[in-house]
Amino acid sequence: MKFYHGRTPKLAEVQTQKSSPSSRQPVKQVDLKQVLQTLQPPQENFQRQKLNVTQTLLQHVGYNIPIEEALYYQPIHPNSTRIPRVLLLDCSFSMKHKPLTFQDEFDLTLYHDQAIFDFSIKPLSNVKCLGGTTFSEPLKQILKATNAPLHILHISDGEISPKDRLEATETINQLEKLNGSYQLKRV
Secondary structure, three states: OOOEOOEOOHHHHHHHHHHOOOOOOOOOHHHHHHHHHHHOOOOOOOOEEEEOHHHHHHHHHHOOOOHHHHOOEEEEOOOOOOOOEEEEEEOOHHHOOOOOOOOOOOOEEEEEOOOEEEEEOOOOOOOOOOOOOOOHHHHHHHHHHOOOOOEEEEEEOOOOOHHHHHHHHHHHHHHHHOOOEEEEEEO
């Protein structure tokens, strides 16, 4: 290794920081499961009804039934199909100097390097970028924590191994079977 004025070159310093594992502890699966369950919309148990004017008038005029007895209500089944939006943000060392701005609103932000280590319901918070990255492990954590559909936007620089890419693809296919979606945005 060469020394320039008593200091190591920046390239060697960056390489050691990029490949070193992170000292951050991953989020417990139970905590992640609780947070993802709070995102699911509550199911409405009651049925709403709407007056069917055509059927009511047909009964009243056609069969000569009094209007009070001819009232016909049609049930309306509530449709709560809003799927939560999750931002999965890579916080590895290679993302250190990338400016991040978002126009979209997200229900939950998950921060990961080798695994998901933090989450936030508020918009972006300051997180220190260090360690390496993987795509498959955070996606597996999310899939294991919930069986509900999610829209996931993954922000990363996209530098992963082919083996990790294959595992991530398999996990994404399982997520899409649940009617969820996954989008990778490279910065």
